[in-house]
Amino acid sequence: MEDIRNAILEFAEKSKKSKFYFSDMEKAVKKVIPDVKARMVKKAATSLINEEKLIYFSTGSTTMYGLKGKGQTEDH
C-alpha cells in the first residue's frame, strides 16, 4: 500500500497538470508497480484524500484528482 501511495504522490508532484483523471494516475502507478490492481490504486488514493494530501476536483459530471496545494485549491 505504501509503495502505491508513494507512486501516486510522485506522479501528482511531477505531473504538468494540477488536475488529472483517475485512469492517468492508475497508468502512472502501473509503470512503477506493473501488477497493481485498479481497486488498490483507488484504496490508496482514498487514503490520501482522507489525509488531505490529495483533493477531488469535480465539474459535476466528471471528477479529477489533484495534489493539495498545487494549482487552484480554494474557492475562486
Place this chain on the structure above:
Amino acid sequence: MAFEPNEPQEKIKYDEMRIYSDEELNNYTEEELKNFKTKHDTPMCDDLESGPWPSFVADAKREALHRRKLADDRILLSAETVEDTLGQLEDSFVDGETHWKHGGIVGVFGYGGGVIGRYSDLQEKYPAVAHFHTLRVNQPMSKFYNTDFLRTICDLWEYRGSGMMNMHGSTGDIILLGTTTEQLEPIFYQMTHEMQQDLGGSGSNLRSPSCCLGRARCEWSCIDTQDMCYELTHYYQDELHRPAFPYKFKFKFDGCPNGCVASIARSDMSFIGTWKDDIRIDQDAVQAYIAGDIAPNGGAHAGKDWGKFDIQKEVINLCPTACMWMEDGKLMIDNKECTRCMHCINTMPQALRPGADTGVSILFGAKAPILEGAQMAVLTVPFMKCEPPYENIKDLVEKVWDWWMEEGKNRERLGELIQRWGLPKFLEVIGLPPMPQMVTEPRSNPYIFWKAEEVPGGFKRNIEDYRVKHMR
C-alpha cells in the same frame, strides 16, 4: 416480504427538528405577493409565468418574498439569493449563455460526489449567488417519504441554503440549489447524523440508483425494485462516494417493461422486470371485458366515448408480434413470440397478468450526452433470476466495471465503449453466448466472429496465406 433496513431507523419528527414557527412559515399574504417587486427587472423570466402550467418563476417569487420577510438572523445566507438567481437567469436569456462557472474543489470531507461547485461569473451584480453550490440528496427508494422528512429538509435548506430546491433531478435525487462552502459540512452533518440521510452521486461516480414504485404499489412488478435498489445503493457505497470511474454510471430499476423510470433510456445498466413463463389469463375476465362489464385500461381515457370495447381491434390487432388470437371464445397467446410489450396487460389488467416465474432483463449502455445525441440501452441479458442478496447481479456488475475501468477512455460512457469494441467483445467480457434476442433487427449488429475453439471441430486457417491475396 416486509422491508428490513440495513441499520436501525429512527422516525423523524418535524416538531422536534423544526427551525421555523408556523408564523414564520406563513409570513406573507397573497395581497403582498401581488404587489411584490423583485430586486431586478426580469421581463423574460416573468413571461414564463404566462403559460398554462405552474411556473418555477412564480414559485421563486413566493420564496423571494418569504425570505425577505424572515428576520436577518433566521437565515444564514442572503435574503436575496432567489432574486439574484432570477436576475442572473434573465441575463443568461439576454446573452444566450450561462453565467454559472462550473467545477471546483468544494465537497464534504471524504466524499468525491454529492456536492457540485457553482460560481456566478457576474458576482458584483449578483453577490447573493456569488458562491452557489448544489447538493444532491440521495432520494429514498421510489421517493417514498413523509411530510415530517420533507419539512425538516425544507427548514434546513431555508436556514443554511438558498431556499430553492428541485424535486427531483433526472437521476432521482432531491437537488438543493445554492449554498456557500462553509455551509456544506453543517448541512452534511445534520443530514447524516440527525436525519439518516445520505448525499447522492455526482462526478465520475455511481449515481444515486433509482427505481419505480415496484411491489409497494404496483401489481405488475416482476421484481422487488425497491429492495434491489436499496441493497445495491448500500452495497456500492464506495462507488457512490469515491469516484474512480472513467465517467458517470447509472443503475435504474423498472419492475416491468412499462418502464416507469425509463431505465432503458437513462441508465448505463438498466434492470427491467420480466417473466419466463406464460402470461396468466383469466378467461372469465376476458369475457367480462368483451361484454363491457369491466372498463378497459383500468378506466383511463374515459374522457371521451371510444365506443364499445373491441378486443380484436384494441388488443389482438395491436399485439406487435401478432401472437394473440381468439379460439372457441377463448383468448390464446403464443407466448414464445410475445415480446413483453405490456400492451394487452395494460388494456385488460383484470384478465391478463405477467407470468409467475419472474426475473430481470438487463440492458446496457443508454446515455443522453449533450453533444452526440441520445442512445438507448442494448438488451444483453434476456433473463436472469433476481433474489436477495443479488449475488449473480453483483458478479455481473463487477465484471462490467472492471472492463470499463480498464479499457474506458476518460469521459467515455459504457455504451460508447461497447460501440467502440463491438458487442461480441462485451459478451466475451461478461461471459455470455450471443443470442438472437440481442439483435435489434436483422443486419444491424449481426457480426459474430467465431473463434476456432468455439466451433465444434474447430477450423484450420492460416491467416498469412489469406493475407497474401487479401491485403489489409
